[in-house]
Amino acid sequence: MDEEIDLDALEKRMSGALSALRGEFASLRTGRASASMLDPVMVDAYGSSMPLNQCATINVPEPRMVVVNVWDKGLVNAVDKAIRNSGLGINPVMDGTILRLPIPELNEERRREMAKLGGQYAESARIAIRNVRRDGMDQLKKLKNDGMSEDDVKLWSDEIQELTDKKIAEVDKVLEAKQEEIMQV
Structure with missing residues (x-):
């Protein structure tokens, strides 16, 4: 393959979204x-x-x-x-x-609000990751139009999707841990 998608760059951008999420979670109060x-x-x-x-x-x-x-x-x-x-x-x-x-003790209602806010932060991170995926797929379309074979397009498409799924799973794992920490009395 002489034409390639830079998967490392895509992964770096997706990891950036995950780092931003961790930073936002650090500012969420857990009691x-x-x-x-x-x-x-x-x-x-x-x-x-x-x-x-x-x-x-x-x-x-x-x-x-x-x-x-x-x-x-x-x-x-x-x-x-x-x-x-x-x-x-x-x-x-x-x-x-x-x-x-x-720092006052968090009541049940405030804990739920914080957990919901954490969910909103996580959704923003998922959207950012999907946007990176879309950019990768757009690069792929350009390469396809420039003559990349169907098999290579399928291979790269699967690689990008696998990377996206992996990063979104990480977001979900980080969110679950943060919500557990928030709801802990």
Whole structure:
């Protein structure tokens, strides 16, 4: 075969979608404190919006507590406001430039919401993987029009589909593990 589809590139793009999903899952709250749960929090500081971790240090001293040490005293109120408005359901306790975030126990309804949100994240990852598959199939159509044999087209098509199925199965496995973690009391 002198004409080929770059399966490694397709797999790399599919793995990127899976990595993005893992990052989104890290920010989902499971009842345990984690510094990554504050990753999506954006703070209005110095005339622009910046991630919380670029204007404060985030520590997890105990399983149900996150401590945010704001570097600039003038930003403490902005950080407090950003955390309250983030939708995480956390109310910071201010102590000078330090904000203590007690992580409340998740109730059953909130756990279900989190599990549903995890499902939405997983579906986005599946869509991204299918889009990569479609790109691969489009490349295949071009090669077929350029004279690739039917047998080679079938072979490559099966390879791309097998890769897609494998990556979607990984998404499902990661989702199942995360939902189990969320629903654990």
